[in-house]
Amino acid sequence: MVLIRSWLRSANAPGCPFPLNNLPCGVFSVGEVAPRCGVAIGDMILDMAAVEGLLGLTGPLFDAPSWNAVMAAGPDVWAGLRARLLDLLVEGAVEQPMIAPHLVPQAGARLHLPFRVAEYTDFYAGRHHAQNVGTMFRGAEHALPPNWLHMPIGYNGRASSVVVSGEEVRRPWGQVKPAGEDAPRFAPSARFDFELELAAVVGTPSDRPVTVAEADAMIFGYVLLNDWSARDIQAWEYQPLGPFQAKATATTISPWIVTRAALQPFRVPGPPPDQPLLPYLAEPGPMKYDIALEVALTPEAGPETVICRTNAAQLYYSAAQQLAHHASSGCPMNSGDLLGSGTISGPLRDSRGSLLELSWGGRDPLAIKGGTRCFLEDGDCVTLRGAAQGDGYLIGFGECSGRLLPARRDPYARP
Amino acid sequence: MVLIRSWLRSANAPGCPFPLNNLPCGVFSVGEVAPRCGVAIGDMILDMAAVEGLLGLTGPLFDAPSWNAVMAAGPDVWAGLRARLLDLLVEGAVEQPMIAPHLVPQAGARLHLPFRVAEYTDFYAGRHHAQNVGTMFRGAEHALPPNWLHMPIGYNGRASSVVVSGEEVRRPWGQVKPAGEDAPRFAPSARFDFELELAAVVGTPSDRPVTVAEADAMIFGYVLLNDWSARDIQAWEYQPLGPFQAKATATTISPWIVTRAALQPFRVPGPPPDQPLLPYLAEPGPMKYDIALEVALTPEAGPETVICRTNAAQLYYSAAQQLAHHASSGCPMNSGDLLGSGTISGPLRDSRGSLLELSWGGRDPLAIKGGTRCFLEDGDCVTLRGAAQGDGYLIGFGECSGRLLPARRDPYARP
Numbered sequence: 001m002v003l004i005r006s007w008l009r010s011a012n013a014p015g016c017p018f019p020l021n022n023l024p025c026g027v028f029s030v031g032e033v034a035p036r037c038g039v040a041i042g043d044m045i046l047d048m049a050a051v052e053g054l055l056g057l058t059g060p061l062f063d064a065p066s067w068n069a070v071m072a073a074g075p076d077v078w079a080g081l082r083a084r085l086l087d088l089l090v091e092g093a094v095e096q097p098m099i100a101p102h103l104v105p106q107a108g109a110r111l112h113l114p115f116r117v118a119e120y121t122d123f124y125a126g127r128h129h130a131q132n133v134g135t136m137f138r139g140a141e142h143a144l145p146p147n148w149l150h151m152p153i154g155y156n157g158r159a160s161s162v163v164v165s166g167e168e169v170r171r172p173w174g175q176v177k178p179a180g181e182d183a184p185r186f187a188p189s190a191r192f193d194f195e196l197e198l199a200a201v202v203g204t205p206s207d208r209p210v211t212v213a214e215a216d217a218m219i220f221g222y223v224l225l226n227d228w229s230a231r232d233i234q235a236w237e238y239q240p241l242g243p244f245q246a247k248a249t250a251t252t253i254s255p256w257i258v259t260r261a262a263l264q265p266f267r268v269p270g271p272p273p274d275q276p277l278l279p280y281l282a283e284p285g286p287m288k289y290d291i292a293l294e295v296a297l298t299p300e301a302g303p304e305t306v307i308c309r310t311n312a313a314q315l316y317y318s319a320a321q322q323l324a325h326h327a328s329s330g331c332p333m334n335s336g337d338l339l340g341s342g343t344i345s346g347p348l349r350d351s352r353g354s355l356l357e358l359s360w361g362g363r364d365p366l367a368i369k370g371g372t373r374c375f376l377e378d379g380d381c382v383t384l385r386g387a388a389q390g391d392g393y394l395i396g397f398g399e400c401s402g403r404l405l406p407a408r409r410d411p412y413a414r415p
Numbered sequence: 416m417v418l419i420r421s422w423l424r425s426a427n428a429p430g431c432p433f434p435l436n437n438l439p440c441g442v443f444s445v446g447e448v449a450p451r452c453g454v455a456i457g458d459m460i461l462d463m464a465a466v467e468g469l470l471g472l473t474g475p476l477f478d479a480p481s482w483n484a485v486m487a488a489g490p491d492v493w494a495g496l497r498a499r500l501l502d503l504l505v506e507g508a509v510e511q512p513m514i515a516p517h518l519v520p521q522a523g524a525r526l527h528l529p530f531r532v533a534e535y536t537d538f539y540a541g542r543h544h545a546q547n548v549g550t551m552f553r554g555a556e557h558a559l560p561p562n563w564l565h566m567p568i569g570y571n572g573r574a575s576s577v578v579v580s581g582e583e584v585r586r587p588w589g590q591v592k593p594a595g596e597d598a599p600r601f602a603p604s605a606r607f608d609f610e611l612e613l614a615a616v617v618g619t620p621s622d623r624p625v626t627v628a629e630a631d632a633m634i635f636g637y638v639l640l641n642d643w644s645a646r647d648i649q650a651w652e653y654q655p656l657g658p659f660q661a662k663a664t665a666t667t668i669s670p671w672i673v674t675r676a677a678l679q680p681f682r683v684p685g686p687p688p689d690q691p692l693l694p695y696l697a698e699p700g701p702m703k704y705d706i707a708l709e710v711a712l713t714p715e716a717g718p719e720t721v722i723c724r725t726n727a728a729q730l731y732y733s734a735a736q737q738l739a740h741h742a743s744s745g746c747p748m749n750s751g752d753l754l755g756s757g758t759i760s761g762p763l764r765d766s767r768g769s770l771l772e773l774s775w776g777g778r779d780p781l782a783i784k785g786g787t788r789c790f791l792e793d794g795d796c797v798t799l800r801g802a803a804q805g806d807g808y809l810i811g812f813g814e815c816s817g818r819l820l821p822a823r824r825d826p827y828a829r830p
Binding site for chain 1: 533534539549552553560562565566568569570571572573574575576585587588589590592598599600601623624625626645648651652653654655656657658659660661663664665693694695740741743744745746747748749752823826827
């Protein structure tokens, strides 16, 4: 696949994350106007509500603060919309004069959550991450749980905590029991961390088990996701029912949903399974994606250090396999369900997708420009970035960024 | 508290679950009319949309298929509404002629989910249950996890799977690894179970940590809850991230939300904690409820056997403590959040709230009329019942009932 040139010059620039091949879906506002649907192209946003009449869809779908209505409309509508946008924005399109007035500069727009999150599930599908964390929590011998190579392990997270890139995150209080102490105490988390993930956004709902191929067709697109994690709260609470308050403070996602169609050319098989999977998890073709990922950490006083470089192709289970497993019990899946991949670590030290791994549980501080880190310090900003590299173009995700505020002095004081 | 007599005679009958003291909130429909809000009184339902003009609230609130708008309106609105309904329905009320035409017989109405479930969390706050299950899964020595006496352990469940009493539940397929087998297989669950729970319905939202007293004030009311559980799927999947597909097939709730105000006279302190709790979990007064609970099992060929009798006062942690813990990390809580208590077992064999406990992991079959049970068989109907006993009146919950359908022959076949 090569660059599809647009009449909008900024979309054709080398290194532009949003060429015409991409067309990711977001929600934006300018000034006091209510948030509404937009599509990123070059350095602009196409105001979808303003051009809705040119799109030939049964609507209105776009004068809304979320893409949920479009997502629920299903793959035929998604394909038709993409084809029509390509027609309208391609170099030489006769509609240019009708479209151009409805392009809004990204620089002056505020971005919101691109969809209403129905429910949020977080998986654990990165093998190096599972191996690393398992080694730290349970020892090398019991690192990978016995079920791990047979199914995509996951847990339900908290949809209410999902925020869009740019929102600040406050260091949580919680119950912790430091090593050597007899009793737990309630204190600000001292081991607050990020997790680098890719997340699938479910478009079409299901009310019964689905095959991996059906699951793949249900996925509208992908976002970057930072599953902020309080490791000290997690270590004390997670047995026997899994992570709860350790992962409930916030989960940040990138503001643009990169559609499955845009990522189609970047499908790869991923690592071969160690042992055959049960037939209900069999992939009919390559379903992971070759997406380069990185994490930058920027202390309050700057400058940033890139602390992790990895690739989404490292995932052992694809989002389609995760979704098929999720629906296997008959669990109803809905438009707007968000499925985090789990932390995507690679095999090398600088490809580890969390500080827990990068500092090996705090025992081996990570060097950054102007200091070191075991876990996050107040004022630190964590930025995830991701892009698939095509032939002379990128499919970029934009940034997934959040700055850590200090804990409240007294979480129960009322102003 | 004594019976408050109504001009509607059926509400004053001994044993009536819905006297004027109760006034639980549901959603009903008759024939083809769209579902809307109703309040149970005696053997009737008051059509709340039809009498909205007499209630003195800023609306419309009741011509809707859920109570969420009322729930979000907060405690002052709830108190005003209850006071006004008491005035309108009390013996001697002059408004009787205006109200009576809007009473609909319960016998001819269909009941729907009473509110839109925002998110569903399930706790593990019954000590006997935790002790019993822990003994079976991890041995007597490690039965109660070290954190259990310090915090209400919980996990996020799946809101999309919550259904109202009366809906049939289909036995799920899932990954299981029977003892002695080398590899897992994908099969219908052979150890499908119920769980007897009480659940709190959050009314007012929060966006920061809340005290136990604040949490209590946020709760709109309570329902009975059956957290259907596939024990064989659970045993294989739950390490290390907790229950997932084992609890995702369905969760049944009773159709009437019994308000916190109606339960006020039945507050009890519950069992004293074994050790002091951290201050953020301290209860300012008695916050458990004296609610008698029972479970009836009815095979397809009938008749029913009552297999469990217990009491909600057995809970170690109240819903207010659970909610305060849930919000302690800053996790935003929303109107419509549903918090299951965890299985409410008592100390005796016939007070155990699940078949897992009643048959001790299947090793000690439970006698029922006409047979025995280790786990549920196809066609079995499980009915939870609950009521608080006042001085000459009951606060009833109605029934929480569901019948188990056989597993699909091929879950991936399409009609």
